[in-house]
Amino acid sequence: xxxxxxxxxxxxxxxxxxxxxxxxxxxxxxxxxxxxxxxxxxxxxxxxxxxxxxxxxxxxxxxxxxxxxxxxxxxxxxxxxxxxxxxxxxxxxxxxxxxxxxxxxxxxxxxxxxxxxxxxxxxxxxxxxxxxxxxxxxxxxxxxxxxxxxxxxxxxxxxxxxxxxxxxxxxxxxxxxxxxxxxxxxxxxxxxxxxxxxxxxxxxxxxxxxxxxxxxxxxxxxxxxxxxxxxxxxxxxxxxxxxxxxxxxxxxxxxxxxxxxxxxxxxxxxxxxxxxxxxxxxxxxxxxxxxxxxxxxxxxxxxxxxxxxxxxxxx
Amino acid sequence: xxxxxxxxxxxxxxxxxxxxxxxxxxxxxxxxxxxxxxxxxxxxxxxxxxxxxxxxxxxxxxxxxxxxxxxxxxxxxxxxxxxxxxxxxxxxxxxxxxxxxxxxxxxxxxxxxxxxxxxxxxxxxxxxxxxxxxxxxxxxxxxxxxxxxxxxxxxxxxxxxxxxxxxxxxxxxxxxxxxxxxxxxxxxxxxxxxxxxxxxxxxxxxxxxxxxxxxxxxxxxxxxx
Numbered sequence: 001x002x003x004x005x006x007x008x009x010x011x012x013x014x015x016x017x018x019x020x021x022x023x024x025x026x027x028x029x030x031x032x033x034x035x036x037x038x039x040x041x042x043x044x045x046x047x048x049x050x051x052x053x054x055x056x057x058x059x060x061x062x063x064x065x066x067x068x069x070x071x072x073x074x075x076x077x078x079x080x081x082x083x084x085x086x087x088x089x090x091x092x093x094x095x096x097x098x099x100x101x102x103x104x105x106x107x108x109x110x111x112x113x114x115x116x117x118x119x120x121x122x123x124x125x126x127x128x129x130x131x132x133x134x135x136x137x138x139x140x141x142x143x144x145x146x147x148x149x150x151x152x153x154x155x156x157x158x159x160x161x162x163x164x165x166x167x168x169x170x171x172x173x174x175x176x177x178x179x180x181x182x183x184x185x186x187x188x189x190x191x192x193x194x195x196x197x198x199x200x201x202x203x204x205x206x207x208x209x210x211x212x213x214x215x216x217x218x219x220x221x222x223x224x225x226x227x228x229x230x231x232x233x234x235x236x237x238x239x240x241x242x243x244x245x246x247x248x249x250x251x252x253x254x255x256x257x258x259x260x261x262x263x264x265x266x267x268x269x270x271x272x273x274x275x276x277x278x279x280x281x282x283x284x285x286x287x288x289x290x291x292x293x294x295x296x297x298x299x300x301x302x303x304x305x306x307x308x309x310x311x312x313x314x315x
Numbered sequence: 316x317x318x319x320x321x322x323x324x325x326x327x328x329x330x331x332x333x334x335x336x337x338x339x340x341x342x343x344x345x346x347x348x349x350x351x352x353x354x355x356x357x358x359x360x361x362x363x364x365x366x367x368x369x370x371x372x373x374x375x376x377x378x379x380x381x382x383x384x385x386x387x388x389x390x391x392x393x394x395x396x397x398x399x400x401x402x403x404x405x406x407x408x409x410x411x412x413x414x415x416x417x418x419x420x421x422x423x424x425x426x427x428x429x430x431x432x433x434x435x436x437x438x439x440x441x442x443x444x445x446x447x448x449x450x451x452x453x454x455x456x457x458x459x460x461x462x463x464x465x466x467x468x469x470x471x472x473x474x475x476x477x478x479x480x481x482x483x484x485x486x487x488x489x490x491x492x493x494x495x496x497x498x499x500x501x502x503x504x505x506x507x508x509x510x511x512x513x514x515x516x517x518x519x520x521x522x523x524x525x526x527x528x529x530x531x532x533x534x535x536x537x538x539x540x
Contacts (some may be wrong), residue, residue, distance in 0.1 A: 082526060179329040186337065300419035304426030308336065311430050 012096035023238035024048035024229030031282035061225025073120035074228035081114035093253040094164035102161040121217035132216030146302040153184040153309035171250040180312030187302040199284040359390040416467040432456040450491040457484030
């Protein structure tokens with residue numbers, strides 16, 4: 001599967017663009033579901049797009065104490081997440097760019113973006129940014145081993161870390177999933193909540209800077225830079241959702257490429273991701289934010305769950 | 316009999332074993348009095364489902380009755396009794412405040428215990444039958460996790476839940492290995508458990524009456540008067 005035609009590369013670019021363009025929509029859907037389940041009306045599901053457009057038109061203020069890191073971070077963040085989007089299959093069973101890198105590369109790109117984000121939080125020397133960076137560092141130190149354990153479980157069961165291989169062998173299994181994968185599912189769900197800053201780990205919607213992690217890092221940004229940061233966060237969330245859906249709930253992929261097949265594939269994909277997003281939003285309304293030092297309990301759950309997954313493989 | 320098991324049925328058995336293990340972890344990670352009981356109830360409901368599945372796979376009709384008994388006594392009556400006890404208990408704190416082993420370490424330790432029981436089950440020479448090889452390690456791990464809960468927690472109610480988890484493991488072991496005792500013995504066992512829970516809840520009442528808490532540390536200090 002090394003040589004693809006130009007047409008297939010076009011389809012691959014279409015897949016990546018779908019993820020990038022649709023990601024604010026998923027954020028909007030999640031906010032709507034959260035508002036509905038808290039008996040509020042909530043903004044429309046297109047509100048994140050309006051936010052981004054509004055922010056792009058605004059002036060930005062950059063502290064004169066800040067260095068180049070502060071100015072370059074939103075671009076690095078956006079470029080890393082957007083290039084990670086090229087490896088994710090959406091409606092085709094493979095991604096033509098999958099020969100370049102595997103799921104570890106996606107994780108590495110996320111880590112690069114996160115690294116620069118933490119540096120930018122420390123750069124302007126505001127106390128909230130520094131606090132947020134430190135917490136972000138603690139969280140990522142805890143999450144990373146759990147994430148790698150989960151990836152190893154998935155790679156063991158679906159032979160290989162290449163995303164296209166994983167998804168095609170996940171697609172070949174029967175409706176009843178492999179028992180060890182169930183453990184990987186739980187672990188991956190916990191990690192997904194941690195990485196995207198969902199409620200037991202991080203509360204992005206408060207205005208109490210002491211309780212938030214991700215938002216206090218980007219507190220100093222305004223205007224276009226803030227728009228880029230928000231958008232790349234949305235893309236990251238979309239990529240993780242898409243990976244979850246691709247690995248654990250496949251069976252929507254197009255066999256022969258036609259216009260009808262592709263549009264059906266896209267529709268099924270959007271439906272599955274929005275169902276997953278609604279489910280996460282629903283979970284978020286059920287739990288309160290945990291104390292920062294209890295968060296590691298959840299990560300320990302993820303780690304032990306993927307450990308049992310490994311045991312199931314070697315049975 | 317074991318030759319007639321279809322591959323999809325084996326898959327079903329595997330998945331049900333995994334769900335039972337996950338439900339067991341629910342008991343380990345919880346902190347509140349009522350949370351343990353809820354987790355125990357879920358675990359027992361899943362256990363009853365597993366027994367029904369075994370009955371379906373091996374087509375032994377007595378196991379259906381055993382599963383119904385499990386559901387009735389262990390998932391409905393025993394949690395009711397223990398909920399009543401927790402409501403009546405005048406202990407001010409209804410959380411496990413500082414267990415001997417912290418929660419996140421106990422989660423990882425339980426995962427290691429599961430690993431250990433799988434390796435132990437591999438050493439045993441009786442894995443000819445498919446249901447045995449699927450559920451024997453699960454019953455071992457239920458047993459070990461129950462023991463671990465008993466030794467790592469302070470509150471007496473949690474010790475009862477640990478004991479009941481051990482009992483669930485033994486029950487699963489018995490059902491899997493022997494395909495069910497005769498029905499009379501099974502009913503007798505259930506009655507035994509019920510009496511045991513009632514006696515231990517009476518002890519709980521006495522403990523909270525004498526010491527104003529259900530911390531088992533109080534039981535260690537001996538007085539002579």
